[in-house]
Amino acid sequence: MPQLTDDAAAALAEAYLSDPQRHTSQDVVRADRLVRQTATILATISRYVSTSSQEEAKAEFPFVLDPSGEPNGPAGMNKKDGELFYYARIALASVERLFDLIVSVHEVPARNYDPMAFVVAAVVTALAHEYSHGLYGHKEKVETNISGSRFLEELDADRRGGVGSLCLFVDRELRRMMGDFFNLKDPMDFLEAAMVGHSLLAFWLAGGREDLYAGPTMRCFMYYDGLRSIALRERFADLSQINLARTNADRIVVKIAKFVEGGDRLIKIREDHLAAETGYKKTFKKNLYKRTDETVAASPFWIAFSGRSQATWMTTMNVTESLFDNPHYGSYVQMVLKSRLRRHSSKQSVAWYAAGGKWHPAIAIEMTISQV
Secondary structure (H helix, E strand, O other): OOOOOHHHHHHHHHHHHOOOOOOOOOOHHHHHHHHHHHHHHHHHHHHHHHHHHHHHHOOEOOEEEEOOOOOOOOEEEEEOOOOOEEEEEEEHHHHHHHHHHOOOOOOOOOOOOOOHHHHHHHHHHHHHHHHHHHHOOOOOOOOOOOOOHHHHHHHHHHHHHHHHHOHHHHOHHHHHHHHHHHOOOOHHHHHHHHHHHHHHHHHHHOOOOOOOOOOHHHHHHHHHHHHHHHHHHOOOOOHHHHHHHHHHHHHHHHHHHHHOOOHHHHHHHHHOHHHHHHHHHHHHHHHHHHHHHHHHHHOHHHHOOOOOHHHHHHHHHHHHHHHHHOOOOOOEEEEEEOOOOOOEOOEOOOOOOOOOOOOOOOOOEEEEEEOO
């Protein structure tokens, strides 16, 4: 199946914008521009995933950019039974509806970047969530005796959605687009913008099926936890920088919430982050790990990595968990590389980012926590 080119993405964006059934924003000029820009960004990410899937796992993983004016849900992911054929979908209407949440926000207080970056971060997080269902074996129908397994898979995909949001700044081409489109050029600005985007996404998705999805505060925390994990592991930022970005995101949300209908609920989502973290560790963490063990073992993407999947997955899941299980935030993390960075058949691994734009080789990391 052919990959989604920039020209094809642009044509789909125009098809959506000309659809008479389209949800029309209060600010059509800004909305139209944002839809076109986001379509280009999503197409770029989709080509990375499609190429890596074919090279690493001999699997087809096309991306569907839905131009329907009133889509059948904002996003989705499916698999053909008995085939290595997966596809993810994002509805362009989702971009405009997310934009409408902050249509009255024309600038970010004390910042030089465009608040439309929040919307892009939200949409890319949603796409990474959908890709994760395919990459991490959620669609392989793995039997289990773990209660609430589908709920745990959605929670796992939320976390990996947060991981995937970092692709917007670590990939050179995506970083250039974020700078050109939204003047988002500073790493710290990116972190806070991504966190605000996570909040908007969780706010917008609130009210879904309670048997499948966590509440908005927990979902927002899981997005954040994934971003925090990958930012630490990739040395994109240290803990103090992440905490500062989180504080800045809290302040930005408070300031823009007065322009958002139901803005008090948006503020509440961020205020309850610490409680969500405690609840995750007490209620979900143990079974989430167990379920992920089961699904990862069945994933053709991980099977293709010749037995290295478990080491890679443990790195993804445990770097942040080990650090934050330690009550002393003054602790330092000593990362000992058990093996040198190496490429698999001279190709990079699709597994490192859940739908990201930069692929990293498999690596085993031993975490040693030492109190200061």
